[in-house]
Amino acid sequence: MALLIRNGEIVTVGSRVQADVYAENETVTTIGKNLVVPPGTEIVDATGKLVFPGFIDPHVHIYLPFMATYAKDTHETASIAALIGGTTTYIEMCCPNRNDDALAGYQLWKSKASGNSACDYAFHMSVTKFVRETESQLREIVADGTSSFKIFLAYKNFFGVDDGEMYQTLALAGRLGVIVTAHCENAELVARLQEQLVAEGKTEPEWHEPSRPESVEAEGTGRFATFLENTGAAGYVVHLSCEKALNAALAAKQRGVRLSVEVVLPHLLLDKSFAERPGIEGMKYVMSPPLRAKYNNETLWSALALGFVDTVGTDHCPFDTDQKLLGKDSFVNIPNGIPGIEDRVNLLYTIGKRKRIGLDRFVDFASTRAAKLFGLFPRKGTIAIGSDADLVVFDTNYRGTVSVKTQHVNNDYNGFEGMTIEGRPSLVTVRGKVQARDGKFVGERGRGRFLKREPKHF
Numbered sequence: 001m002a003l004l005i006r007n008g009e010i011v012t013v014g015s016r017v018q019a020d021v022y023a024e025n026e027t028v029t030t031i032g033k034n035l036v037v038p039p040g041t042e043i044v045d046a047t048g049k050l051v052f053p054g055f056i057d058p059h060v061h062i063y064l065p066f067m068a069t070y071a072k073d074t075h076e077t078a079s080i081a082a083l084i085g086g087t088t089t090y091i092e093m094c095c096p097n098r099n100d101d102a103l104a105g106y107q108l109w110k111s112k113a114s115g116n117s118a119c120d121y122a123f124h125m126s127v128t129k130f131v132r133e134t135e136s137q138l139r140e141i142v143a144d145g146t147s148s149f150k151i152f153l154a155y156k157n158f159f160g161v162d163d164g165e166m167y168q169t170l171a172l173a174g175r176l177g178v179i180v181t182a183h184c185e186n187a188e189l190v191a192r193l194q195e196q197l198v199a200e201g202k203t204e205p206e207w208h209e210p211s212r213p214e215s216v217e218a219e220g221t222g223r224f225a226t227f228l229e230n231t232g233a234a235g236y237v238v239h240l241s242c243e244k245a246l247n248a249a250l251a252a253k254q255r256g257v258r259l260s261v262e263v264v265l266p267h268l269l270l271d272k273s274f275a276e277r278p279g280i281e282g283m284k285y286v287m288s289p290p291l292r293a294k295y296n297n298e299t300l301w302s303a304l305a306l307g308f309v310d311t312v313g314t315d316h317c318p319f320d321t322d323q324k325l326l327g328k329d330s331f332v333n334i335p336n337g338i339p340g341i342e343d344r345v346n347l348l349y350t351i352g353k354r355k356r357i358g359l360d361r362f363v364d365f366a367s368t369r370a371a372k373l374f375g376l377f378p379r380k381g382t383i384a385i386g387s388d389a390d391l392v393v394f395d396t397n398y399r400g401t402v403s404v405k406t407q408h409v410n411n412d413y414n415g416f417e418g419m420t421i422e423g424r425p426s427l428v429t430v431r432g433k434v435q436a437r438d439g440k441f442v443g444e445r446g447r448g449r450f451l452k453r454e455p456k457h458f
């Protein structure tokens with residue numbers, strides 16, 4: 001069915017224009033004023049509202065066996081939550097562990113999403129070891145349309161790779177034109193510091209942060225950058241959390257390393273005092289890298305405003321309170337992660353506005369940059385003739401509060417509980433079909449498609 005979004009203010013990187021957007025056969029076909037459209041077209045009046053390209057969350061976990069349990073969402077619940085919050089595409093981390101076969105893992109992750117996601121999706125393929133069959137398997141995965149990898153410098157003996165495996169992964173990625181995303185913390189130091197703290201009886205959630213201090217993340221970031229520099233591969237630091245790591249990344253950028261930086265919602269809005277709350281309240285805020293000293297929030301916002309940080313994801317990873325309690329005797333056993341997929345756009349918009357960050361930056365770090373880095377542009381990440389009609393009509397007059405009581409994510413808490421939002425999507429489309437309206441899912445379940453992506457980073 002054809003769709004006309006009439007008279008909104010269309011916001012893309014470098015442009016703001018009052019116009020109509022007409023979509024047919026899943027793509028935008030005309031942009032202009034006072035468009036005359038065929039009878040039967042669904043017409044949405046966007047007067048007084050903003051029209052953004054569908055937002056992209058470049059870092060989520062949905063199917064995830066981790067720390068003796070599974071993250072709570074399915075693709076059905078996560079995609080509905082995403083759409084209500086204005087995210088029309090997410091990139092999930094496909095995370096088989098060291099003992100799993102990579103190709104079998106890739107197929108398993110794909111099967112979980114297929115027919116279940118209501119929004120479009122893609123994967124970053126985790127490389128958690130490098131053995132004889134790894135190269136041929138990764139080539140097959142890239143040929144299948146998954147053109148980004150993920151490595152973990154942390155999580156020794158589970159997801160983590162050693163320096164040799166990192167080198168091999170980056171060298172191959174360089175040859176294939178694939179970008180490598182990396183979780184940058186020094187695995188050895190984390191393991192030693194955890195051991196030491198536990199031996200001293202320091203087992204409450206507040207000790208999670210000291211077990212992986214800022215310097216440990218800065219070391220991982222710097223080492224990853226040095227390996228990129230010496231292999232020529234393109235890289236992307238996921239969930240960079242603090243000033244020390246940012247400085248390591250910026251130093252690398254300055255000397256020409258092909259490195260991009262992602263921050264995630266929790267590190268912009270929360271700080272370590274949340275994880276210092278006693279017992280279960282603190283456990284809810286345990287993630288890695290951990291929540292940091294508060295001044296880092298401002299550092300990351302400034303870096304974002306200036307374009308030193310490329311994208312904002314969520315690292316969406318819901319574990320409920322029962323699961324968090326697996327770590328009641330030691331922070332080492334608390335499943336790491338916090339949900340965020342539903343609230344990212346609204347909170348970024350709201351706080352970004354308070355900080356006077358322009359809509360041009362907002363649309364870039366919440367949508368366009370991710371599309372460009374990960375081979376989705378201009379199909380996704382912009383509003384242009386020929387782009388997928390993923391559109392978010394945004395009501396800047398809406399006022400509300402983030403709460404577990406109204407969320408659609410499958411979890412029994414919300415880490416951003418009580419935060420106010422000043423604006424939310426009033427209409428969200430995926431390839432021309434209305435999927436969400438005013439905080440409700442109104443679309444077709446399982447409509448989401450796997451997005452095949454070409455390698456771009458030669």
Ligand SMILES: [Zn+2]
Nearest residue numbers: 059061093315
């Ligand atoms: Zn993650």
